[in-house]
Amino acid sequence: MRRDADKEEAAVYQRVVRKNGAPYHYLKTHLVLEDESVRLSAVELKLFIISGLKNLYGEVGAALTFDLLKYNEDTLSALLRVHSRGLVKLWSSLTLLGSFQGQACCLQGPAGVSVPAGAVRKQS
Amino acid sequence: MWSRKVKVNSYFWCLFLSVGFSTVAVNYVFEPTTKKKQVSHHLVLRSGTAVLSRVGRSRPIRVLNRLTIVMSDSSHYRPTAAEYRRFDLLAVYPTTEKLFHAACMTYDVDIICISVTEKLPFFFKRAPVNGAIERGVAFEVSYSAAIRDATMRRYTIANAIALVDTCKGKNVIVSSAAEKRLELRGPHDAANLSLLFGLSDADAKEAVSSTCRSVVLHAERRKSAGGIIHTTKTSPEETPPTPDDRTSTANHKHPVWNKTDMIGP
Numbered sequence: 535m536r537r538d539a540d541k542e543e544a545a546v547y548q549r550v551v552r553k554n555g556a557p558y559h560y561l562k563t564h565l566v567l568e569d570e571s572v573r574l575s576a577v578e579l580k581l582f583i584i585s586g587l588k589n590l591y592g593e594v595g596a597a598l599t600f601d602l603l604k605y606n607e608d609t610l611s612a613l614l615r616v617h618s619r620g621l622v623k624l625w626s627s628l629t630l631l632g633s634f635q636g637q638a639c640c641l642q643g644p645a646g647v648s649v650p651a652g653a654v655r656k657q658s
Numbered sequence: 659m660w661s662r663k664v665k666v667n668s669y670f671w672c673l674f675l676s677v678g679f680s681t682v683a684v685n686y687v688f689e690p691t692t693k694k695k696q697v698s699h700h701l702v703l704r705s706g707t708a709v710l711s712r713v714g715r716s717r718p719i720r721v722l723n724r725l726t727i728v729m730s731d732s733s734h735y736r737p738t739a740a741e742y743r744r745f746d747l748l749a750v751y752p753t754t755e756k757l758f759h760a761a762c763m764t765y766d767v768d769i770i771c772i773s774v775t776e777k778l779p780f781f782f783k784r785a786p787v788n789g790a791i792e793r794g795v796a797f798e799v800s801y802s803a804a805i806r807d808a809t810m811r812r813y814t815i816a817n818a819i820a821l822v823d824t825c826k827g828k829n830v831i832v833s834s835a836a837e838k839r840l841e842l843r844g845p846h847d848a849a850n851l852s853l854l855f856g857l858s859d860a861d862a863k864e865a866v867s868s869t870c871r872s873v874v875l876h877a878e879r880r881k882s883a884g885g886i887i888h889t890t891k892t893s894p895e896e897t898p899p900t901p902d903d904r905t906s907t908a909n910h911k912h913p914v915w916n917k918t919d920m921i922g923p
Contacts, residue, residue, distance in 0.1 A: 568840065622853055625850045629843050629847040629848075629850065630811065632805035632806055640840040
């Protein structure tokens with residue numbers, strides 16, 4: 535009986551580890567500025583991030599496609615989506631973005647941690 | 659639970675709570691000149707633990723004091739100086755190749771800072787870097803200069819890549835030298851940044867967590883061994899005389915523990 539149970543367990547249990555298996559990564563960030571009353575539109579924020587990519591990675595970096603899925607103008611928080619291969623580039627350029635229109639700024643995640651908010655695989 | 663280290667010259671403690679650090683080192687940079695040869699005694703050092711506690715964590719943030727000595731001459735670092743004892747961590751910032759070699763091989767420090775604001779004045783050689791790794795000394799790259807200025811960004815990345823090439827990613831710590839609140843980045847952000855410096859995924863995570871912790875432990879060991887000289891001698895009358903013992907006590911020398919013994923590789 536035990537043997538059968540073990541066999542069944544061996545058959546059922548299967549561990550699958552996928553490294554970077556998902557096509558997209560999501561980044562939840564919010565912009566913290568020195569002057570807290572400044573507001574940006576979604577377009578301005580996207581332009582700002584593209585300029586950061588351009589500063590760090592040049593034209594090739596600026597060509598990296600990412601999407602601004604959600605944006606809250608009051609709290610300046612945004613949800614970005616990028617292809618997995620572009621994650622390191624986008625994330626590092628967000629980290630190194632230091633100034634916005636002359637004032638110091640910081641792109642922080644919720645609770646100060648910019649962690650990719652999960653990978654979602656599209657079910658075909 | 660990661661134990662991370664952040665080098666900072668400001669006093670915004672609540673920021674570390676939100677960003678996600680459990681251990682913070684406040685850095686005091688000391689540059690010896692002809693007039694100023696000793697670290698000022700009037701420096702107000704931070705207390706051991708900040709009273710603030712983090713939401714969802716039982717331990718408050720641990721605050722350490724760190725001294726960075728900018729060395730342009732070998733006399734700037736004095737190993738027997740009493741003022742070094744007030745600091746938990748000791749770092750040196752060598753500006754010449756000779757000083758870098760000396761710092762890696764012989765100086766009793768915890769961290770060696772790599773220049774990020776200028777072109778490397780010397781090349782890293784494998785021999786001193788490997789010697790430092792064996793001794794447990796860590797190399798530090800700070801990233802806030804990269805946030806401030808585009809030219810500094812180039813220097814930071816170039817110097818960091820040169821270091822990682824030589825040390826193969828071992829014993830590297832990434833810290834911010836943040837002077838303002840907005841120059842601080844979270845540990846995950848710093849780990850991702852160190853991927854740019856050529857570290858692997860595992861090394862990048864270690865650079866903000868376990869290597870920092872090992873530096874703190876190295877510092878504790880260095881501090882505790884600094885004052886120990888322990889000599890014991892058993893007199894022959896105390897031990898019961900046996901034929902074997904007599905010869906052994908006559909020739910036996912108890913170990914004299916001095917500083918160099920404690921700090922071995």
